[in-house]
Structure formats: C-alpha cells, structure tokens
Amino acid sequence: MNEHLTACLDEYVPVINAYLKELRFADQIGARLAAPLDDAMHYSVDAGGKRLRPVLTIMAYRLLADDWQRVLPVAAAYELIHTYSLIHDDLPAMDDDDLRRGRPTNHRVYGEAMAILAGDALLTEAFHLLAEEVDAEPEIVVKLVSGLALAAGRDGMVGGQAIDILSQGRNDQANIDQQSELLETLHRRKTGAMITGSLLAGVDLAQGDPFLRARLTEFGSIIGLAFQVADDILDEVGEEASLGKDIGSDRELGKLTFVSLFGLEEARLSF
Amino acid sequence: MNEHLTACLDEYVPVINAYLKELRFADQIGARLAAPLDDAMHYSVDAGGKRLRPVLTIMAYRLLADDWQRVLPVAAAYELIHTYSLIHDDLPAMDDDDLRRGRPTNHRVYGEAMAILAGDALLTEAFHLLAEEVDAEPEIVVKLVSGLALAAGRDGMVGGQAIDILSQGRNDQANIDQQSELLETLHRRKTGAMITGSLLAGVDLAQGDPFLRARLTEFGSIIGLAFQVADDILDEVGEEASLGKDIGSDRELGKLTFVSLFGLEEARLSF
Numbered sequence: 001m002n003e004h005l006t007a008c009l010d011e012y013v014p015v016i017n018a019y020l021k022e023l024r025f026a027d028q029i030g031a032r033l034a035a036p037l038d039d040a041m042h043y044s045v046d047a048g049g050k051r052l053r054p055v056l057t058i059m060a061y062r063l064l065a066d067d068w069q070r071v072l073p074v075a076a077a078y079e080l081i082h083t084y085s086l087i088h089d090d091l092p093a094m095d096d097d098d099l100r101r102g103r104p105t106n107h108r109v110y111g112e113a114m115a116i117l118a119g120d121a122l123l124t125e126a127f128h129l130l131a132e133e134v135d136a137e138p139e140i141v142v143k144l145v146s147g148l149a150l151a152a153g154r155d156g157m158v159g160g161q162a163i164d165i166l167s168q169g170r171n172d173q174a175n176i177d178q179q180s181e182l183l184e185t186l187h188r189r190k191t192g193a194m195i196t197g198s199l200l201a202g203v204d205l206a207q208g209d210p211f212l213r214a215r216l217t218e219f220g221s222i223i224g225l226a227f228q229v230a231d232d233i234l235d236e237v238g239e240e241a242s243l244g245k246d247i248g249s250d251r252e253l254g255k256l257t258f259v260s261l262f263g264l265e266e267a268r269l270s271f
Numbered sequence: 272m273n274e275h276l277t278a279c280l281d282e283y284v285p286v287i288n289a290y291l292k293e294l295r296f297a298d299q300i301g302a303r304l305a306a307p308l309d310d311a312m313h314y315s316v317d318a319g320g321k322r323l324r325p326v327l328t329i330m331a332y333r334l335l336a337d338d339w340q341r342v343l344p345v346a347a348a349y350e351l352i353h354t355y356s357l358i359h360d361d362l363p364a365m366d367d368d369d370l371r372r373g374r375p376t377n378h379r380v381y382g383e384a385m386a387i388l389a390g391d392a393l394l395t396e397a398f399h400l401l402a403e404e405v406d407a408e409p410e411i412v413v414k415l416v417s418g419l420a421l422a423a424g425r426d427g428m429v430g431g432q433a434i435d436i437l438s439q440g441r442n443d444q445a446n447i448d449q450q451s452e453l454l455e456t457l458h459r460r461k462t463g464a465m466i467t468g469s470l471l472a473g474v475d476l477a478q479g480d481p482f483l484r485a486r487l488t489e490f491g492s493i494i495g496l497a498f499q500v501a502d503d504i505l506d507e508v509g510e511e512a513s514l515g516k517d518i519g520s521d522r523e524l525g526k527l528t529f530v531s532l533f534g535l536e537e538a539r540l541s542f
Contacts, residue, residue: 037425037433088391091364093383112364113436116387117429120359123391124424127398131417138409145416146402153395154308158388162308165384 009055012068016054019072020079022043024126031107039120040110041125044083047101052227053078053198060202060216073133074144074176074205076196077126084122087115095249113145125153138204143204151197160190169254176261183256188221189230195227196220232257233267275440280326283339287325290343291316291350295395311389312396317353318372323498324349324469331487333471339351344404345415345476348397349382349469352423355393358386360432373515394423407476414475422468431461440525455496457527462502463495496505504538 023045054075061071090097090105091112097105107115130144150156163186199216235250236259250257258267294316325346325501332342361368361376362383370375378386401415421427434457506521507530521528529538 034425034430034433036437037430041425084391088387093362093364093387107407114433116359116362116364117433119391120355120394121425121429121433123394124420124429127416128424129418131413131420138413142402142409142412142416145398145413149395149399149402153393153399154305154312158392158395159305159308162305162385162388162392165388166305166307182362 012055012058015049016051019076034115040114041122044087044106049101053082057202060199061206064206064208070135073129074201077129080122080126084119085157087119097246099246111198144201147197147200151193156189156193164190167256181259183261187225191228192221192224195224229258229267232259272335283329284322287322290347311385312393315358315377320372320441324353327469327472331470332477335477335479344400345472348400351397355390356428360392368517370517415472418468418471420460422464427460427464431457435461438527454527454532458496458499462499463492466495467491500529500538503530
C-alpha cells in the first residue's frame with residue numbers, strides 16, 4: 001500500500017474507532033432495560049473493519065480544509081449505516097452468514113430479533129448523529145441528511161441489496177450483456193452509492209463546489225466497482241481465517257458476481 | 272366517536288392516503304430491476320390503517336396554523352416509520368404474524384429477505400422525505416429530523432420493541448410493581464414515543480413555543496398508554512376478522528401486557 005495512504009489510515013482509523021466506541025446511543029429512559037440492544041449495537045460497531053467510508057469522508061473533507069476532526073459525526077453516520085447493513089445482510093433470511101470480521105455474526109450472539117432491532121436502531125441513530133452532532137449551518141446538515149438517505153436507501157444500498165437477492169440463482173451465461181449490465185447496476189447501488197455518498201459528505205461539509213462533487217462522484221463509482229470485484233474474488237479464493245468471514249457463500253447462493261459471470265481469471269484481470 | 276373528530280378524519284385520511292400512494296421512492300437508476308422492492312414497500316404503505324400518527328401531526332399543526340397540507344411530507348414520514356416497524360415486527364424472528372390489516376403480512380407475500388429490505392428502505396425514505404420535501408427553514412427541518420430519529424430509534428420505538436422482546440416469557444406476577452414499571456417504560460417507548468413525536472413534529476413545523484411542546488408531550492404519553500391498553504385487550508378478546516390481524520399472539524409468546532399483568536377486568540377498568 002502507498003506510504004502516504006498508510007500514514008493517513010494510521011492517523012484516522014484509531015480516532016474513528018475511539019469516536020464510535022464512545023457513542024452512547026442516546027440515553028434518557030430505561031437505559032438498563034434496553035441494555036442488550038445497546039450491547040448488540042456496539043458489538044458490531046466496535047468490531048473493527050477497514051472503516052473505508054469514514055476514511056473517505058475525512059479524505060474528501062481534507063481536499064478543502066484542515067480541521068478534519070469536525071468530520072467525525074458525519075464519518076460515523078456513514079459507518080453506522082454500513083454496520084447495520086452488514087447485520088441485516090448476515091441474517092438467516094438474507095446471506096445466512098455465521099462469521100463476520102472474525103467473530104460470530106450479530107444474530108449468532110444476540111438472536112435474530114435483537115439483530116434486526118440493532119440494525120434498525122443503528123440506521124436511525126445515523127440520522128440522529130447528523131441532526132444533533134454536526135457543527136455546521138442547518139442547510140448543510142439538511143444536505144447531509146438528504147445525501148445519506150439517498151446513498152443508503154431504495155435508490156442506493158438497499159435497492160442494490162434487493163437486486164442482489166432477486167438475482168440469486170438466475171445466473172445466465174447465455175445473456176451475458178444483460179447480466180453484465182445488471183451486475184454493474186447492482187454494485188453501483190449496493191456498494192458504490194455509499195462510497196460515493198461518503199466522499200460527497202466530506203465535500204458538502206467543507207462546502208465544496210459542484211465541479212468537485214461531480215469529479216468525486218466519478219471517482220467513488222470507480223472505487224466502488226473495483227472494491228466489489230476484489231470482494232467477489234476473495235469470496236471465491238480467500239481464506240476464512242484471514243478474511244474473518246464465511247467464504248464461498250456467493251457460489252452456494254447462486255449469486256450473480258464478477259467471478260460467476262466472467263470467471264476467476266477475467267475478474268482478476270479486470271482488477 | 273366524537274362528531275368533530277370524525278369530520279376531521281374524513282377530511283384528513285383520504286388526503287394522507289393519496290399522498291402516500293403517490294410516493295415514488297426516488298427513482299434514478301435501475302427502477303425496473305428493483306421493482307419487487309417498490310412493490311413490497313407500497314404493499315404495506317397502501318394497506319390503510321388508522322393513519323393515527325399523520326392525523327395527530329396535522330391536528331397539532333392546526334393548533335397554530337391553517338395551511339395543513341404543508342404538513343403532509345412530515346406526516347407521511349411518521350407513517351413510513353410506523354409502517355416499517357409493523358413489517359419488521361411481523362417477521363418470523365419477531366412476532367411471526369401472518370395477518371396484518373386484513374391481508375397477509377409483508378414477508379408472507381414477498382419473502383423474509385424482501386420484507387427486511389422494504390422495512391429498511393421505508394425507514395431511510397422517511398428521512399429523505401424530511402430533507403427533500405418539507406417546505407420550511409433548514410433549522411426547522413433539522414429539528415424534525417432529530418425529533419423523528421429520537422422517537423423512532425433506540426430511545427423510542429426500537430428500544431421499546433427490544434424491551435418487549437426481552438420481556439417475553441418473563442411474566443412474573445410475584446413482582447408486580449417492578450413489572451408494572453417495566454410495562455410502562457416499554458409502552459412509553461414502543462408506542463408513546465412515536466405518538467408524542469408526531470404531535471411535536473406538527474408543532475415544530477408551525478414553530479410552536481416550548482410551553483405547547485411540553486403540554487403535547489404530556490398529552491402524547493397519555494394517548495400512547497391508552498392506545499396500548501386497548502391494543503392489549505383486543506389481542507385477548509378481539510375478533511381476527513374485524514381487526515384484520517392475528518389474535519392471541521401476545522399470550523402465545525408469553526408477552527408482558529396490561530392483560531397478562533393485571534387481568535382482563537382490571538385492564539378494561541383502567542381504560
């Protein structure tokens with residue numbers, strides 16, 4: 001990895017982790033009663049991971065301004081959304097995974113009901129963070145809320161996940177052009193929208209101009225696709241121990257992936 | 272029912288229903304591909320119901336201003352959150368209900384995976400509506416986002432649902448004071464927070480003062496409890512056909528309810 005990038009990650013990731021660990025999902029009544037919910041939320045939030053989206057938000061903000069600690073609530077909001085999506089994706093009704101980031105998945109520890117609720121609560125908490133914790137003019141906060149909802153919702157991540165589920169078992173080599181278009185749309189939404197969104201959030205907080213927004217949108221969509229090709233390859237050839245998650249589940253579920261569609265070699269070459 | 276109230280409902284509910292039916296969960300890319308997700312979202316949103324929360328938002332707004340159609344995106348946001356919570360609550364891992372508003376539950380029609388995603392998308396869409404569709408100063412929009420997140424999240428509805436799940440099978444008549452406190456906290460969050468929130472949203476949009484906010488908070492918490500006692504009684508003695516949902520599931524799941532704790536007669540008297 002590029003030395004400058006490594007230095008950045010070494011600087012940002014511990015600060016992001018500390019900020020997330022300190023989050024006290026608002027705490028007004030009956031804190032003790034709902035303790036297992038809080039535990040379930042923090043179990044997944046504190047599980048580590050690359051923190052790719054928060055790092056991108058910080059890096060985008062730093063294109064325009066220096067005081068990057070100001071970005072933390074925004075960066076954290078993107079990470080909370082990403083975390084909830086992993087909890088729900090791992091559920092038995094979805095990918096039915098047992099392992100995530102080297103530990104049992106959320107529902108394996110807290111049960112399915114609590115995992116669904118922990119996901120719902122993290123999704124909601126992301127918007128609470130934006131509305132309550134971001135130090136910016138209200139019109140910027142509204143823009144951030146709108147951007148996060150667009151990236152995370154039906155037009156973004158959730159829509160992509162729906163296409164993913166709908167495509168299972170329908171891998172059709174005969175119709176490769178149509179499948180290839182489907183696969184790109186799937187990932188543009190499932191992964192790309194949140195990656196682009198996290199970049200735009202940094203720029204919006206720093207009040208960047210439309211030109212920069214347009215460039216970063218392009219940039220985000222390329223990172224998103226590259227990231228997904230790598231993920232598909234690793235699901236086929238990676239090692240469970242080093243990745244910390246179940247391997248081969250794409251193939252088991254008959255999912256449409258870059259590997260299933262183009263073969264392993266072609267996918268490697270495109271990366 | 273009071274005649275004035277009936278007239279209000281006759282005026283508001285068709286307008287609310289029409290607004291919800293017209294919602295085109297943003298529609299930029301791959302609309303056709305994600306069509307089953309949209310169908311699943313609208314299946315539950317358009318299923319009718321009392322529209323209690325939107326009506327309360329409109330009524331609270333009308334305490335201060337006349338142009339109540341302005342409230343519709345805010346009222347709809349509360350209804351989307353309420354709808355998503357019903358979809359997730361009905362899931363096999365939660366209450367495992369087959370019937371809701373006289374029709375098969377969402378997961379019975381679209382499958383569990385799509386029902387989880389439809390819920391996630393509706394939750395996200397509620398915040399998108401606030402950020403994009405409300406005609407108000409940005410500082411008011413931020414207040415609305417914060418209020419909705421607080422009412423819907425860990426400190427409100429989701430937290431209450433978690434306590435509900437955790438209390439299942441732990442009905443303990445010996446410790447009635449503690450159980451009674453638990454039951455009140457449960458409902459203050461599970462139902463009360465969204466009812467109070469929907470009232471406050473109307474007042475906030477009309478820029479009401481803190482005095483009115485405080486009074487409506489009190490009012491909302493009483494409506495919420497009354498509503499829940501009625502719901503608990505109906506789950507015990509209601510008829511499936513007229514209620515349009517499964518009956519007796521509270522008892523089956525060993526849930527803590529006003530009926531299980533105080534008995535049917537006492538619950539009736541308190542209402």
